[in-house]
Amino acid sequence: MRKPMLFVVGLCMLQFAGCASASRQSQIYPMSYDKTYQMAIDALSGLEDWRVIETDQLGGEIRLEKGGYFLPRRNAKVWVKRVDPFKTRVELYDDPASMRQGEFLDVIDQYVQSRRFTYPS
Numbered sequence: 701m702r703k704p705m706l707f708v709v710g711l712c713m714l715q716f717a718g719c720a721s722a723s724r725q726s727q728i729y730p731m732s733y734d735k736t737y738q739m740a741i742d743a744l745s746g747l748e749d750w751r752v753i754e755t756d757q758l759g760g761e762i763r764l765e766k767g768g769y770f771l772p773r774r775n776a777k778v779w780v781k782r783v784d785p786f787k788t789r790v791e792l793y794d795d796p797a798s799m800r801q802g803e804f805l806d807v808i809d810q811y812v813q814s815r816r817f818t819y820p821s
Contacts, residue, residue, distance in 0.1 A: 726791040727805050728783060729812055733760075736788035736812075737780045743811030744778065744804065764804075778804060 729736050737757055744764060745752050754763040760780040767773040779791040792804050 725802055725805055726789050727809060728787060728789050729816075730787055731812075731816065732786060733780065733782040733788050736790065737762075739812050739815065740778060740780055740790055740808050743808045746811075747804075747807060750776075776804060778808075 731739075734757075737760065741752060741755060741762060744750065744762060747764075750764050750766045752762060753765045755761070760782075762778040762780070764776045764778070765773060766775075777793040779793065781789045781791065783789050790805065790808055792802070
């Protein structure tokens with residue numbers, strides 16, 4: 701009886717501490733890694749109130765930040781991963797309080813769909 705109760709209490713503590721609050725979503729695009737990575741950065745750079753604060757093309761990471769001086773800071777990470785030479789996955793790891801879940805991927809998807817055939821390779 702004590703072990704299940706300790707487990708539940710431990711999970712509650714992790715949830716309140718923010719350790720269990722990240723969510724993950726992904727989208728696959730039929731494009732090369734470099735093209736997808738650049739399009740993701742361009743799409744995310746146009747988001748209002750969000751700043752691209754760090755990029756690592758070799759690692760596939762794009763970090764974003766919102767807030768600052770008088771507002772609480774929110775962070776999000778977007779990972780771009782090669783599936784095969786002409787297929788790339790974009791994954792979102794975000795704080796659920798930072799933005800409606802999936803909104804980053806919606807922005808990237810709209811940008812990709814509108815420019816996929818005209819964007820330089």
